[in-house]
Structure formats: structure tokens, C-alpha cells
Amino acid sequence: MKAVKAIRTPGGLSVRVDPRAALAVLLLLAAALAAAVVLVGSGDFPMAPGEVVATLLGDGTAAQEFIVRDVRLPRVLVALLVGAALAVGGALFQSISRNPLGSPDVLGFAQGSSVGALTVIVLFGGDAFATAGGAMAGGLATGAAVYLLAWKRGVHGYRLVLVGIGIAAMLTGAIHYLVTKADLVDATRAVTWMTGSLDGLDWSQFWPLLAVCAVLIPLSLAYGRPLRMLEMGDDAAYALGIRVERTRAVLMGSAVLLTAVATAAAGPIVFVALSAPQLARRLTRSPGPNVAASAVLGAALLVVADWVATSAFGDRRLPVGVVTGVLGGVYLLWLLVTERKAGRI
Numbered sequence: 001m002k003a004v005k006a007i008r009t010p011g012g013l014s015v016r017v018d019p020r021a022a023l024a025v026l027l028l029l030a031a032a033l034a035a036a037v038v039l040v041g042s043g044d045f046p047m048a049p050g051e052v053v054a055t056l057l058g059d060g061t062a063a064q065e066f067i068v069r070d071v072r073l074p075r076v077l078v079a080l081l082v083g084a085a086l087a088v089g090g091a092l093f094q095s096i097s098r099n100p101l102g103s104p105d106v107l108g109f110a111q112g113s114s115v116g117a118l119t120v121i122v123l124f125g126g127d128a129f130a131t132a133g134g135a136m137a138g139g140l141a142t143g144a145a146v147y148l149l150a151w152k153r154g155v156h157g158y159r160l161v162l163v164g165i166g167i168a169a170m171l172t173g174a175i176h177y178l179v180t181k182a183d184l185v186d187a188t189r190a191v192t193w194m195t196g197s198l199d200g201l202d203w204s205q206f207w208p209l210l211a212v213c214a215v216l217i218p219l220s221l222a223y224g225r226p227l228r229m230l231e232m233g234d235d236a237a238y239a240l241g242i243r244v245e246r247t248r249a250v251l252m253g254s255a256v257l258l259t260a261v262a263t264a265a266a267g268p269i270v271f272v273a274l275s276a277p278q279l280a281r282r283l284t285r286s287p288g289p290n291v292a293a294s295a296v297l298g299a300a301l302l303v304v305a306d307w308v309a310t311s312a313f314g315d316r317r318l319p320v321g322v323v324t325g326v327l328g329g330v331y332l333l334w335l336l337v338t339e340r341k342a343g344r345i
Contacts, residue, residue, distance in 0.1 A: 018284070018286050020284060020285060020286065021284040021285075021286045021290065021292075021293060024280075024283045024284045024293055025284075025292050025293050025296055028283070028293060028296040028297050028300055029296045031300050032080060032296055032299045032300035032303060034049075035300055035303040035304050035307065036076045036077075036079075036080060036303050037049045037052050037053060038307060039072075039076050039079070039303055039306060039307045039310075040052045040068055040072045040073060040076050042307060042310060042311050043067075043072065043310070045063075045067055047064065047067075047068070051064065052068060055068045055069075056068065056069075056073075074201055074202045074203045074205070074206050075198050075199075075201045075202075075306075076303065076306075077206050077210075078198060078201045078205050078206050078209060078265055078266065079198050079266075079299075079302050079303050079306050079320075080299040080302070080303060081206070081209045081210060081213050081262075081265075081299070082198075082209070082262045082265055082266045082269065082302060083272055083276075083298040083299040083300070083301055083302030083303065084213060084217065084295040084296070084298050084299040085209070085212070085213055085216075085217075085258040085259070085261060085262040085298075086104070086258070086259065086262050086269065086272040086273040086276070086298055086302075087272060087273060087276035087277060087280075087294040087295055087297060087298020087299070087301075088216075088217055088220055088255070088258055088291055088294055088295050088298070089104055089109075089254075089255040089256070089258040089259040089262070089273055090103045090104060090255075090272070090273030090274055090276060090277050090294070090298075091220075091276075091277035091280070091289045091290060091291055091294040092220060092227070092251050092252070092254065092255035092258075092289065092291075093107060093252075093255050093273075094277050094278075094289070095227050095228075095230065095231050095251075095288070095289040096160070096227075096230065096248055096251060096252060096255075097158075097160050097161050098230075098231055098233075099158070099161050100278055101161060101274070102160070102161055102164075103273045103274035104255070104259040104273045105268075105270050105271060105273055105274050106161070106164060106165060106168065106274070107146060107160070107161065107164025107165070107167075107168065108142050108146060108164045108165070108167040108168035108171055109139050109142050109143055109146075109164075109256060109259045109260070109263075110139075110259070110263060110268040110270065111142070111167075111168050111171035111172055111175065111268075112138045112139050112141060112142025112143070112145075112167075112171055113135040113136070113138045113139035113142070113259075113260055113263040113264065113268060114135070114138070114171070114175050114193075114194050114263075114268055115138045115142075115171050115174050115175060115178070116134040116135050116136070116137045116138020116139065116141070117131045117132075117134045117135040117138065117190075117193055117194075117264075117267075118134075118175060118178040118179070118182075118190050118193075118194075119134055119138070119178065120133070120134035121134075121182070121186050121189055121190050121193070122178045122179075122181055122182040122186050122190065123178075123181075125186070128200075129204075131193065132205070132264040132265065133264070135260065135263050135264040135267075136260045136261060136263075136264040138260075139256060139259055139260030139263055139264075140256060140257065140260050142167060142171065142256075143252065143253070143255075143256030143259075143260070144256075145167060146160065146163055146164050146167055147249075147252060149163045149167070150163040150164075175194070178190070179191070192319070193267045194267060194268060195267065195319040195321045195322060196266060196267040196268055196269035196270065196319055196320060196321025196322075196324070197266065197267055197319040197320060197321060198266055198306055198320050199317075199319070201265065201266070205265045205266075208261065208265075209261055209262070209265050212257060212258065212261045213258070213261075216254045216257060216258050217258075217291070217295060219250075219254055220251065220254055220255075220289075220291050221291050221292060223247060223250065223251055224288065224289065224291060226242045226243075226247045227247070227251060227288065227289050227291075228287065228288040228289070229242045230242065230244065230247065230248065231287075231288065231289075259273065266320075267321060268321070269302065269320060269321045269324050270321060270324055270325050270328060271324050271325060271327065271328020271329070271331070271332075272298050272301055272302055272324055272328070273298075274328060274332070275301070275327075275328050275331045275332075276294050276297045276298035276301055277289070277290065277294040278335070279297055279331075280293035280294040280297045281293075283297070301324070301327075302320065302324070305320050305323040305324045305327065306320045306323075308323050309322065309323045
């Protein structure tokens, strides 16, 4: 039996806290911040972690202030937010569908964002801002289509995954077609964007992402209990007083918007949404979506992956999407082997 403590606030509100889960969140948050400091100090002008912290506190030289605050800090903050947004979106989808493969990577939302971005690049020659807008529009349109096509007296997890896989396959075909219609310059831009990269990001990408995450991640945390009830099945959730379809619609909308805004900022970075929630559950050993643990773990994963992409191969800087794809593939193979040994597949 897990030890769960009940904390009563001055207003009379009782909050249940799992000490192991809370400790895991704090340790993961510390790891994410430490990795962010190391990443800020990495590059052609290396800085020790102490110098980075001193510069952030206003004690650096003019050159250090420029490099940290204007060049590297926006990229790292966007990486933290993108990782958190993708991980929370994945946690919500996996809980709603009651399927560990219920991830934006599998359900077609990343492909929908790619189609939207490629349409802007190939057909209209749009700039980076227009490309981000197209990616968000494509992701939201795909989310609405999956929800409507999966609806039949409610949305059930098995049907949601099947519909999402079918739409993902069709959108993948559309992606290939758009790439073949592009000229050489636009095709290069398109392939670079589809790989997923944090290069060239600045404060203009950070502020919209922060605004969306500041609203939707706390909203997802507030729906933690109804989401745990949904994992027990619709009938059990109804019996416990949960407004099932309303809750599912709010959480799916939040997950789609988080995924879309993260993809618009950095491209379709794969496997973070799939792996972070499952790793969070293993670390906390706690039932339910583990939204907070997933958020900080997703942020830490993406920052570490970006450090590997930019520093581990010498002068060959890789897009971060390449690293997350390789690490995610290794994790998925490990998961399949583990599940097979346990006799669950």
C-alpha cells in the first residue's frame, strides 16, 4: 500500500500528496534546471555553470550578458517549455485513450502540424512566423477531425487510437506529396523543419509558448482526479460523478493545443510525448496521469537531448529531433522486450 498524506489548507481544502511522487517531481525539476544551466554554458564560447548563474544574477561581463540573455537563454527556455508541453500532451492522450501508444506522435497530430507548416512553406513561401501559424492550424484541425471521427455516443480509447493511426497515415502521404512539389530551397526548409530543431529560436517564440503553458498545464493538473477516474472506464467515472464527455473534451482540447503550440515553436520533435509519461509513471510508481512528473521529465529530456545534439559530436551539430528519435526508439524497443518478458504481450 502506497503512503499518501492528506494536507489540509487554511481554507479547509484537503489535498492528498504522495511523498514518493512529490520527491520525484522535485528531483526531476532540479535535474532539468541543472541541465539547462549546463546547456546555456555550452557552445563556441564555453562558460562554467557558476559563470552562467552569476550572469543570470547580473554579475557577468557585457559579452557574457549578451551570450547568455540574448543568444542562449531563449533557446533553453523554449526547450524546457516544449518538452513540458509535449510530455503533458502525451500524458493526457495516454490517460484518455487508456493506451500507452495514445501519443501525438501516433495519433496524427504531429503529422497534421507538419502538413500545415509544409502548406505554408511550399504553396505560399511563408516566413518562420507564418510557418508556425500553419503548424498550429494543422495540429488543431487534425485534433478536431480525430475527435469528430472517433465520436459515436462518446469517444472511447480504442476507437480514438484507430482513427488517429488512420489519419496519421493519410497525412504522411500528404507530407510526401508536398515535399515533391517544393523547389530545392523550400524542400530543404521543409525537411529541416520536419526533423525538429531548436536552432534560431528567440524570445518571440518563448512568450506565446509560455502563455499557453501557463494556462493549460495548471488546468491539466486541476483535472488530475477526473482524469484518474476516466482511466477506470466511463461507467465507473459516471458512477463517481464525473462529467465524462465534458472532461474528455476539455482535456483533449488542452492536449491538442499544447502539442500544436510546441510543434509550431520547434517542429515535430518525436518520442518525448510518448516516452516521458511512461517514464514518469515508473519513477513515481503512482497511478494516474502524473501530469507534474511528466512535465518536468519532458523538459529535462529535451534539454539533455539538445545538449547531446549540440555538444556530443564535436563540430557536427545535430537537430534535436534526431537525438530524441534515436533515444525514443531505443526506449520503445526496451519497453517491448520488458513487456514480452513479463508476459503482457
